[in-house]
Amino acid sequence: MQPGRWLERRALALLAVATSAVLAVLFYYPVAIVFADAGGVASFVDVFADEFLVREILGFTAYQAALSTLASVALGLPGAYVLSRYEFPGRRTVRSLTILPFVMPSILVVIGFVAFFGEQGLLNDLLGLAGLEVGSLLYNLPAIIVAHAFYNAPLVARVTNAAWESVDAREVETARSLGAGRFRAFVDVLAPQLLPAVLTGALLTFIFTFMSFPIVLELGGFEYATVEVWIYGLVRDLDYAEAATLAVLETGLSLALTYAYLRYEARQASASRAARPPARKRFLPDDVTTGAALERVGVGAYGLVVAVVFGGPIVSTVVESVTGPSGFTLRYYAFLVERQATGAAFQTKPGVAVWNSLAFGVGTLLVALPMGVVVAALADRARSRWGRAVEALAMAPFAVSGLMVGLGMLRGLVFGVPLPVVGRVRVGGALAIVAAHAVAAYPFVVRSVGPMLGTVDRRTVESARALGATRFRALLDVELPLVAAGVVAGAAFAFAISIGEFDSTVILATGSTSYTMPVAVERYLGNRTLGPATAMGTVLLVVTAVSFVVVDRLGGRWEYG
Amino acid sequence: MRRRTFLTAGSTALAGLAGCIGAGGSDGTETTTSTTSTANTTAQAELSGTLNVATYSSFVDAPSSSPGKWVKRQFEKEYPKATLQWQTPDNEVTHFLQRKAQGLDVTTDVYVGLNVDHLITIDEKLGDRKLFVPMADSLSNYGHVKDDLTFDPDGRAIPYDTGYISLVYDGTTVDDPGTFDALAGEYADDLIVENAQQAATGRAFLLWTVHEYGPDGYLDYWQRMTDNGVKVLGSWDAAYTAYSNGERPIVVSYSTDRVYAHREEGVNMDKHRIGFPNGQGYANPEGMAKFADAKNPKLADAFLDFMLSKKVQSKIPTLNVQFPATDWAEPGEEFRKYAKEPDQPVTYSYDDLKGNVEEWVEQWARQVAR
Numbered sequence: 004m005q006p007g008r009w010l011e012r013r014a015l016a017l018l019a020v021a022t023s024a025v026l027a028v029l030f031y032y033p034v035a036i037v038f039a040d041a042g043g044v045a046s047f048v049d050v051f052a053d054e055f056l057v058r059e060i061l062g063f064t065a066y067q068a069a070l071s072t073l074a075s076v077a078l079g080l081p082g083a084y085v086l087s088r089y090e091f092p093g094r095r096t097v098r099s100l101t102i103l104p105f106v107m108p109s110i111l112v113v114i115g116f117v118a119f120f121g122e123q124g125l126l127n128d129l130l131g132l133a134g135l136e137v138g139s140l141l142y143n144l145p146a147i148i149v150a151h152a153f154y155n156a157p158l159v160a161r162v163t164n165a166a167w168e169s170v171d172a173r174e175v176e177t178a179r180s181l182g183a184g185r186f187r188a189f190v191d192v193l194a195p196q197l198l199p200a201v202l203t204g205a206l207l208t209f210i211f212t213f214m215s216f217p218i219v220l221e222l223g224g225f226e227y228a229t230v231e232v233w234i235y236g237l238v239r240d241l242d243y244a245e246a247a248t249l250a251v252l253e254t255g256l257s258l259a260l261t262y263a264y265l266r267y268e269a270r271q272a273s274a275s276r277a278a279r280p281p282a283r284k285r286f287l288p289d290d291v292t293t294g295a296a297l298e299r300v301g302v303g304a305y306g307l308v309v310a311v312v313f314g315g316p317i318v319s320t321v322v323e324s325v326t327g328p329s330g331f332t333l334r335y336y337a338f339l340v341e342r343q344a345t346g347a348a349f350q351t352k353p354g355v356a357v358w359n360s361l362a363f364g365v366g367t368l369l370v371a372l373p374m375g376v377v378v379a380a381l382a383d384r385a386r387s388r389w390g391r392a393v394e395a396l397a398m399a400p401f402a403v404s405g406l407m408v409g410l411g412m413l414r415g416l417v418f419g420v421p422l423p424v425v426g427r428v429r430v431g432g433a434l435a436i437v438a439a440h441a442v443a444a445y446p447f448v449v450r451s452v453g454p455m456l457g458t459v460d461r462r463t464v465e466s467a468r469a470l471g472a473t474r475f476r477a478l479l480d481v482e483l484p485l486v487a488a489g490v491v492a493g494a495a496f497a498f499a500i501s502i503g504e505f506d507s508t509v510i511l512a513t514g515s516t517s518y519t520m521p522v523a524v525e526r527y528l529g530n531r532t533l534g535p536a537t538a539m540g541t542v543l544l545v546v547t548a549v550s551f552v553v554v555d556r557l558g559g560r561w562e563y564g
Numbered sequence: 565m566r567r568r569t570f571l572t573a574g575s576t577a578l579a580g581l582a583g584c585i586g587a588g589g590s591d592g593t594e595t596t597t598s599t600t601s602t603a604n605t606t607a608q609a610e611l612s613g614t615l616n617v618a619t620y621s622s623f624v625d626a627p628s629s630s631p632g633k634w635v636k637r638q639f640e641k642e643y644p645k646a647t648l649q650w651q652t653p654d655n656e657v658t659h660f661l662q663r664k665a666q667g668l669d670v671t672t673d674v675y676v677g678l679n680v681d682h683l684i685t686i687d688e689k690l691g692d693r694k695l696f697v698p699m700a701d702s703l704s705n706y707g708h709v710k711d712d713l714t715f716d717p718d719g720r721a722i723p724y725d726t727g728y729i730s731l732v733y734d735g736t737t738v739d740d741p742g743t744f745d746a747l748a749g750e751y752a753d754d755l756i757v758e759n760a761q762q763a764a765t766g767r768a769f770l771l772w773t774v775h776e777y778g779p780d781g782y783l784d785y786w787q788r789m790t791d792n793g794v795k796v797l798g799s800w801d802a803a804y805t806a807y808s809n810g811e812r813p814i815v816v817s818y819s820t821d822r823v824y825a826h827r828e829e830g831v832n833m834d835k836h837r838i839g840f841p842n843g844q845g846y847a848n849p850e851g852m853a854k855f856a857d858a859k860n861p862k863l864a865d866a867f868l869d870f871m872l873s874k875k876v877q878s879k880i881p882t883l884n885v886q887f888p889a890t891d892w893a894e895p896g897e898e899f900r901k902y903a904k905e906p907d908q909p910v911t912y913s914y915d916d917l918k919g920n921v922e923e924w925v926e927q928w929a930r931q932v933a934r
């Protein structure tokens with residue numbers, strides 16, 4: 004047998020082994036180190052006996068996460084609809100940019116929100132022109148929820164859009180020709196194809212907002228403390244036992260939810276179809292009916308909401324970077340240039356940060372994409388209860404507190420792993436950062452590809468296999484093209500996660516020049532004005548926006564073949 | 565704890581930084597400065613090698629006037645055979661505490677940026693394993709350190725500067741609250757405070773209220789605060805951002821605020837007034853210490869003495885915008901004019917805090933988060 008053929012036969016198994024190895028070293032081992040600090044059953048009983056922790060902390064955390072999830076879905080779904088069903092100039096660019104909020108460091112979001120929704124914010128200025136005055140909209144629960152929707156509605160929109168791009172329109176047409184009304188056809192035919200994606204988006208949002216930390220305190224206030232805030236306080240006092248107990252609870256809850264969802268999803272996946280999305284509508288309809296007109300008005304109103312919730316804070320951040328106490332200024336950008344030119348070796352240089360971010364982003368994409376596709380493909384085949392459990396475990400990287408992962412990486416990787424014979428093996432620098440980013444990013448690839456893979460007609464794969472294709476070849480040539488939209492969305496997420504990642508990066512970059520753009524934003528904050536940090540933030544936004552468009556264009560070339 | 569919340573540097577001192585670069589570039593000779601005695605120079609010529617000094621990142625990396633660059637250049641000028649290398653681990657001093665706790669060596673020589681909280685945590689977690697060594701007595705410049713700033717009974721942490729926590733208020737919209745009583749009363753809904761679990765300013769302010777009302781009374785005081793609408797935000801950055809954007813006119817910050825404010829062109833100084841409730845300010849001295857495992861202990865000693873020298877102490881107020889910790893510093897006109905010192909500095913000592921601080925903070929958090 005030719006070596007190439009041998010390799011191809013075992014490609015899936017080899018990739019699975021490599022994926023497991025990366026996960027074991029960069030995720031499970033570090034997390035196990037910190038979770039081992041959690042006490043026995045008694046410490047968990049203590050937590051549950053503590054009324055304050057259960058009601059005020061755990062209870063409130065779940066409550067705000069549920070509200071945030073509802074808001075994100077409500078804000079994200081219309082977006083998915085518009086992006087999937089309408090054709091307009093710049094549609095693909097807009098789709099590429101949807102994930103932009105996802106990469107914004109929390110302090111930039113705080114600055115953007117205060118500068119837009121605040122007492123003296125842009126929104127109040129604009130409303131003032133119309134004679135309205137609403138005052139500050141911040142420091143309450145709605146502010147937290149809107150900020151969470153700012154981060155997560157794009158996620159819901161993007162995941163749902165990917166599913167919508169691969170529905171089979173012929174089924175809708177069949178239903179219509181059999182006498183089903185538009186609404187009936189949507190509910191019975193289209194909705195079941197979209198629901199897994201919508202629920203995936205909701206699940207991810209819930210877990211994310213359940214573990215939210217800086218935003219809740221900085222746009223809400225300490226009375227809105229979450230579990231993660233409490234864990235931070237404990238870690239700060241080096242009270243690792245109680246911190247680990249809470250973190251284990253937090254992770255257990257997220258994983259249980261993921262598992263329950265995956266079982267549900269497995270029961271739903273049944274359709275057999277090809278990706279053949281319906282033709283898109285144009286903004287100005289050919290024949291004007293009342294329904295069409297009403298729909299356009301709705302889309303316009305939604306556009307206004309998007310402009311306020313997403314456009315407002317982002318534009319305000321950029322405005323902040325060119326505004327000094329006496330008006331327009333470019334000196335914060337001059338600072339970036341000067342730091343690049345004359346900064347000392349131990350100082351943070353913007354150019355280095357941009358370069359690192361891009362390199363890590365591409366590296367992450369190249370590692371996380373195969374990892375995610377392999378896990379999705381394997382999980383898709385194992386339809387048993389255990390298969391779901393393994394899949395839920397594979398999703399663990401976003402179900403563990405970022406603070407705890409960081410702590411584990413410091414103690415397990417930066418300080419070194421004690422091994423027999425060779426001694427302490429330290430993991431750090433650029434390669435470790437890429438691997439850590441890939442670990443954080445691959446669940447998004449799994450979640451973007453998995454639900455869609457479940458709906459691919461098994462017979463197409465079986466035909467390919469009967470004709471002599473290896474399992475790997477069938478995946479590559481038959482299945483993946485059918486779920487291309489999911490793969491491209493997964494790639495975009497992987498890139499975005501890498502650009503936005505902070506907790507692991509700062510720890511693994513210790514003592515090296517492997518810092519990234521969000522780290523640079525953070526370091527430029529040591530100051531009474533927000534100028535340098537917002538200028539660096541604007542650089543981050545521009546660089547990421549351009550990269551998203553490029554990633555999507557390259558992906559689109561393959562997607563639309 | 566994010567140390568950038570603790571120490572921050574001025575905003576528009578780009579010009580000042582450029583000035584320093586110019587001065588350094590034109591002075592490449594190895595002649596020692598006139599303030600150094602000839603007796604020192606032989607030792608200075610002999611001390612060699614690399615000195616690894618760890619600190620928090622804004623000490624070397626803040627966008628304007630961080631002292632790191634200047635300190636390195638001056639130190640290497642005085643010790644021509646030595647190289648100073650800055651390290652800024654993300655977890656700051658906790659990084660080394662964790663290494664030690666795991667039984668690993670610490671290869672760094674000196675840490676700059678310790679406070680009394682850190683010492684208490686270190687002593688509670690490490691017990692007999694020594695992270696730092698006592699050294700106050702062996703430093704020749706230690707006699708110049710102000711007595712009321714020393715915070716380590718064992719003489720490990722040597723104070724090199726201090727800040728005073730105070731109120732910063734916008735004089736165009738509110739008056740100086742004047743007293744703690746008024747602060748929790750009519751001014752509470754004008755006030756932004758930082759989270760005591762997270763930000764050094766927030767923790768200092770909490771300890772200040774414990775100092776004022778006692779361990780038995782501070783929670784009642786905070787109950788009044790929350791009933792009357794005080795806002796507790798996460799980090800110093802978030803709090804100060806809210807304050808500068810007019811969300812609320814009073815924020816807990818540092819009494820050096822006006823030094824930064826006046827450096828920014830076009831700032832209305834009335835918006836940056838300093839308030840000392842009951843005439844007090846809470847002192848937060850910063851210290852440096854030598855690691856017990858220091859690879860280059862002699863050079864480390866020299867560095868600590870260097871940091872206490874008149875030259876460095878006189879420059880700290882400009883570059884780190886903190887009060888010098890010694891009696892011989894000449895902070896300069898700008899600092900004298902804009903930095904405010906409270907009539908009555910208060911602070912808790914190591915012994916007062918040990919065994920108490922964690923409990924005080926936790927009780928506070930449980931009450932406020934409710």
